[in-house]
Each structure stands twice: as C-alpha cells, then as structure tokens.
Amino acid sequence: MLIGYMRVSSDSDRQSTDLQRDALLKAGVDVRNIFEDRASGARDDRTGLSKALEYVNPGDVFVVWKLDRLGRSLTHLISIVNELREKRVAFCSLTENMDTSTPSGELFFHVFGALAQYERALIQERVVAGLSAARQRGRIGGRPRAIVGEKLDAIIVALNSGMSKAAVCRNFGVKRTTLIETLARVNWIGPRDASSR
Numbered sequence: 001m002l003i004g005y006m007r008v009s010s011d012s013d014r015q016s017t018d019l020q021r022d023a024l025l026k027a028g029v030d031v032r033n034i035f036e037d038r039a040s041g042a043r044d045d046r047t048g049l050s051k052a053l054e055y056v057n058p059g060d061v062f063v064v065w066k067l068d069r070l071g072r073s074l075t076h077l078i079s080i081v082n083e084l085r086e087k088r089v090a091f092c093s094l095t096e097n098m099d100t101s102t103p104s105g106e107l108f109f110h111v112f113g114a115l116a117q118y119e120r121a122l123i124q125e126r127v128v129a130g131l132s133a134a135r136q137r138g139r140i141g142g143r144p145r146a147i148v149g150e151k152l153d154a155i156i157v158a159l160n161s162g163m164s165k166a167a168v169c170r171n172f173g174v175k176r177t178t179l180i181e182t183l184a185r186v187n188w189i190g191p192r193d194a195s196s197r
Contacts, residue, residue, distance in 0.1 A: 002027065002029040003056050004035065005048065005049060005062065006034065006064070006065060007048070019065070021034065023065045027094055035049065037049055057087075060090070061090045061099075062091050063092045064092070077116075147172075147178065147179070147182040159183075165179060
C-alpha cells in the first residue's frame with residue numbers, strides 16, 4: 001500500500017498542500033492514506049508524520065512529493081528513512097525520483113547516508129578546532145555558568161542559615177539540578193548533611 005505524507009511550513013492560508021496532494025494522488029496514493037502537517041520542518045512534534053509512521057506496515061511504500069517535505073536536515077531525513085527500513089517499508093520521493101524499493105534508489109539513499117556522515121564529521125572537526133583555538137586564547141567552551149558572583153554568595157549564605165534547597169530554588173529562581181551542580185563545583189558542604197536536604 002502507498003502511504004503519502006505532505007507538509008507546509010505554516011498554517012496560514014497562503015500555503016497550500018494542493019500541489020503535493022495532486023502529485024501524491026497521481027502517483028496512486030489513496031486519499032485516505034495521506035497524512036499532513038502544517039508546521040515547520042524543524043519541529044520534532046509533527047503529529048501527521050508521527051501518525052503516518054505508526055500507520056505503515058511491512059511492504060508499504062512511504063511517499064512524499066519532495067525530500068524537504070519530510071526531514072529538517074539530511075541527518076533527520078536519513079533517520080526517518082532508516083526507521084522506515086527497520087519496519088520493512090520502502091521510501092519514495094516523487095520530485096527526486098528516489099525509490100528505495102529499486103536498486104538505483106537504494107544506491108541513491110546510501111550516497112545520501114555517506115554525505116550525512118561526512119557532514120557530521122566536518123561539523124565535529126570544526127567544533128574541535130574551534131574549541132582548541134579558544135583554549136589557546138584562554139577561553140573555555142561550554143555554556144556560561146548560571147549561578148555566579150553575588151547570587152552564588154547569597155545562595156551560600158541562605159543555605160548556611162538553614163534554608164532548604166527547595167526554598168533556595170524558589171526564592172532565587174534556579175533549577176534544582178543547576179543548584180546541585182553549582183554546589184558540587186564550589187565544594188559546598190552545608191551545616192548538616194547535604195544529602196538530607
């Protein structure tokens with residue numbers, strides 16, 4: 001069975017799925033087997049895509065009008081197609097004429113996979129080089145610390161005065177995990193056993 005998926009980036013009237021719907025119907029997808037989303041491709045919570053991926057069965061073909069309608073990036077696209085493959089579902093993109101149920105389509109998909117892996121390696125290489133260059137200039141990468149300076153001093157005073165960690169989190173507007181990580185970083189040992197708080 002052919003299962004169709006279509007997506008436009010927003011819910012506004014200016015964007016229509018008509019072109020995609022017409023292409024899917026022309027390819028033989030039954031209108032009852034078409035799923036759609038009106039959301040950015042960058043979003044992970046696309047309900048239409050989730051329903052379509054739950055609906056497919058082994059032997060089905062998952063059809064899209066164009067590759068960019070499915071994945072937000074090459075890596076994301078590869079991930080979805082691999083999920084389909086694990087379910088023994090073929091993938092077909094009409095515009096790119098890609099069909100993983102054919103030998104040439106399978107080859108095309110493997111080339112995509114190699115490109116995605118190459119892209120990840122390049123990104124990782126750039127990150128490592130950037131961190132190394134920053135370290136040589138005396139900067140350390142990573143997220144800035146959330147609790148520093150006077151705020152940290154006030155929190156320590158409050159904890160040493162007997163305020164509970166829960167109260168500190170509420171009063172100072174910090175998350176519990178952030179507080180605990182910060183206290184571990186500064187080697188704070190409370191007036192009583194810290195694990196009891």
